[in-house]
Amino acid sequence: MHTLVSAPFVDTRAADLAWSLRHPLIEPLAVRTVPTPQGSVELRVLGASHQVRVTAWDGDDGTIVGDDAGGELLETVACLPDQEGALPERTTAAGPGAARYTFDSVVESFPGDDQEFAARVTHLRDEARARPDALIGTFPGSPLAVTALALLDPGTPGGSALTWRTWHAYPQSAELVTTTTSVVFPSADIPRI
Secondary structure (H helix, E strand, O other): OEEEOOOOOOOOOHHHOEEEOOOOOOOOOEEEEEEOOOEEEEEEEEOOEEEEEEEEEOOOOOOEOOHHHOOEEEEEEEOOOOOOOOOOOEEEEEOHHHOEEEEEEEEEEOOOOHHHHHHHHHHHHHHHHOOOOEEEEEOOOOOOOEEEEEEEEOOOOOOOEEEEEEEEEEOOOOEEEEEEEEEEOOOOOOOOO
16 A cells, blocks of 8 residues: 655654654554454554554454553654664564564665665565555655555464564665564464564
């Protein structure tokens, strides 16, 4: 799903980004919900970058495990003025319900090479556009001002992992930020996070 976003973006370079698993929900500019065997994955484009919200299914009857039961994971990568620190290259955490969460980020710079930057962003946008489990937001001012999210591995019934990737393209600084996240559930029999 590709959305032309009418709101200006808040973050304009990789150094503006911070990472959090504790930040509250931010009003999204676009949302795509993807059901998986483990639960519902909500891909959210923000004016300040992205959030991914994973809500686990109850293994027995298909109902959603509420946040009060510890069944929700909320990844935020965004311009967070209230949070200190840079985007980590790699971090791991214990998710709710003993899930193992791993986050990786890479910042690529294309100084003086606008053509290579444009080619990379166009390729990533076109690749994400072709996926049924992706969300792309293009911001005003440049067709290369893009935030894209894709669920790479939606898991399988009885499976124990989810994987997603995001891309944040900043034409002002010719930077491309790629994040990859995987969540490994504690048991293939009871996929809870």
